[in-house]
Amino acid sequence: MNLTTLGPLAFGLGLLGLAAVLFALQRLRVRHEELPVVTTLFWREAVEESRARVLTERFRHPWAYLLALAIAGLLWFAVAAPRLLDDVGRHYTVLLDGSAGMALVDADGGARFDRARAAALEIAAQLPRERTDVVWCGASPRTLLAAGEAGALLERRMDGLAPEAAPASIERALRQVAVEAQDELGRTVVVVGDGPVAADLIERLPGQIEVRRAELPAVAGAGVGIVALGVSPAASGTWTRVDVLVELAGEGAPGAELSASLDGVALVAGDGLHGSMDRSSAAPDRSQLLLRDLPADGGRLELRLGSGDATPLDDVARLDLPRRPRIRVDVDPGLEAIAAVLAADDAVLLVAPGAASDLRVVRGDGEVDGPALVLASSELQEEAILLTHREGLDSGAALRAALGELGLDRIDATELASRAGRAISVGARPGPERQVALWEELLDPERFDLVESRAFPVLVARSVRWLADQDPFLPYLAADRPLPRRLADPRPQLTWQLAPVPAVAGELQLADGSTHAVSLFDQSATSLQPADLAGVVTAPDGFDAVTWILLLALALTALEWWLVRRGRMP
Structure with missing residues (x-):
């Protein structure tokens, strides 16, 4: 059994408080109405009642007290929202997807991430608090609520969270869960969001781990996004020039409006200053733009899709061109x-x-x-x-x-x-x-x-x-991908270096102090096609006992009223 709104200690202290209050109420002296009668049968009671004024009297009705305590205890039990779970000993992990793919609008116009956050709160509230943790899967996994922490902390820690311009880190979180769950009887992982999970990763997980995906509303439809942006030495052979390849993906990619600027100046094909632009479409949902002979003087190239779609974070890409002086x-x-x-x-x-x-x-x-x-x-x-x-x-x-x-x-x-x-x-x-x-x-x-x-x-x-020893040639910089310095660097390097991995799109500062633009190239965020998991879940299997507890409390209240009406209980 799991108390979803109160911890065991808070419930026990509250029950003791109710018992103390009801006990004090039972001992309060009752003020009777005086009625003159012609008899001496009630002389002893009259003497008892005529004593000096006191606030309390002796405890005289234990069965009535127990009945009142049972009714109050049931109501307090309902406030704790108990839930009977069938899988005693099973642990739970709720993964909230905070990747770029969640920064979109659902088919009905609602913000998808807000709904995912609400769903994660609801699911976590229905799970055993001492065996459930909630993990934020943005640029990197981060625990929001550890097992055993008060559930009220989760909503506060979720305040201010927003999708990050990074690929989903759900698979990394699953690998960590697999390590932690080796000695457990079982663990259910609930993915709240659209982040993809590779089928072979699911197959490699230990048998006691079950992965499900929470149910969310349908998306408005796939948009168009920039999925690749890279620079290479110019095919013309000019040392001080470079070529840039841009790739778009999504429905309508061949006709998508794309603007390019270099250091804030719009690039216009055929202006004689920035080379030429060639566009091609390899498939109905793919389009490539080749910018030829751009000046290799360290300028920042920005590509931007003209019309906004359901996924705004993949509509802009930036790349710092190399410096290649003779x-x-x-x-x-x-x-x-x-x-x-x-x-x-x-x-x-x-x-x-x-x-x-x-x-x-x-x-x-x-x-x-x-x-x-x-x-x-x-x-x-x-x-x-x-x-x-x-x-x-x-x-x-x-x-x-x-x-x-x-x-x-x-x-x-x-x-x-x-x-x-x-x-x-x-x-x-x-x-x-x-x-x-x-x-x-x-x-x-x-x-x-x-x-x-x-x-x-x-x-x-x-x-x-x-x-x-000129500056390194970086063909591209993408979130969650190592720097590919040796893949296209025209200068020989005699040592291998550990390449840093940018976490999110934005700015990356290297060890030499230089700053470079990092872009988001995430096919899953553009396609909006999350991989199917073991099933769809809104809450784990279990029995919600609140309704039956309230019905039982109502029945006991009716019994108390009947006993009072019959004169069998004061």
Whole structure:
């Protein structure tokens, strides 16, 4: 049995208070009406009543007291709203969906999240308080009401809650429930909302866990939303330009009105400043927009759907474009082979000797200041290629990464070794600045064919990009997805880094202090098609005893009235 509105202690104290009040009322002295009679049969009673005035008298009617206490106790029991449950020992978890998909309007015009919150309150009130917890599933699961806490706290803690611009975290909450419920007899999880739950996750849950979805009104219908937004190097090959792909999904996506702006300035196709816009439709409910040759100068791109629909949080997406200035390189005279490769590279701007530059290509047999591609003598450097990385990194890991990141794996080391008459090796060391040191003899076309090989321009180009150390290239930033830095970053990276995961759409500040826009790309929030669960539930199975308690109290009241009328009870 579960008392849904009062705890056991509050109910017990209230019952004791009723018993004390009724006991005091039973002892109050009754003031009788005086009637003169011609007899002495009531002389003793008259003497008793004529004593000094007192407030109370002795307790004389225990059965009447017990009947009154039973009636009052039943009424107090009804106030506690008891509920008889069939599954004694079963635990319950109510998951309130606070994802972006809940920020919509139902078919009848009501706010869907408000109804879900009311449903969660109602369901939690009907469950055993000592075995029920309520969890908020917004950007991340958070317990609103733990098992055993007073139910009155739940409504107060729900005040101010609103759907967050993030995918549903219901599946994460279910995994946590699976861990906590390993030693329990059984647990029922009630999902209140539309967040999807994968069928394979349900199948992997322990057998004692049952997952249901609470019944909510029908939605107004799927809308159109932005489900993808990504940037890549421009297909035109221009280093200072990028291409952006936008994808829409939902009914009417091919004809949906979409506006684009860069730093608050509207983008107009064919204006000559911001490239071109191409739109295509791969399916009736899909549409793509390709923005070509946007300037890669760090501007913020905003895409916005023109007409609002039932799901407003997926109608806007933002992305910070990368900064890709041309790399200024100062090449020493006499290094024509490298200068020719760099001159053909659109990412590189060759500057006059001594002019301001981002890095240098120099001959050097000693220490060289700043980022540089150094051509060293094989007599003074043991390794054919020596990589200098910043201090704090593991040289072995940096060397292993450099094989692919700098294109070293494309070099035919066996052929070079046979012509050099010595082993060709690569090495790495820490230093104050990034540098790549290469044997100058390898550029001699009479002894080696490195300059004529396809590996040479790759080695030079990727070395220059790594030495320049420009800002990271982030192809997209989406809520609840790790930063995909290594997927499309054109600059080589020699270490793996733990990518942060933005929780919600908005702003994300990285460790280097830079701030980036994060968008919501949630297909489930746009499609409004929650996965079917084990069933639909508004409350767990049980017996509501309030009505029968009130009927029993009414019957006892009628019995008391009949006994009084018959004179069998004072």
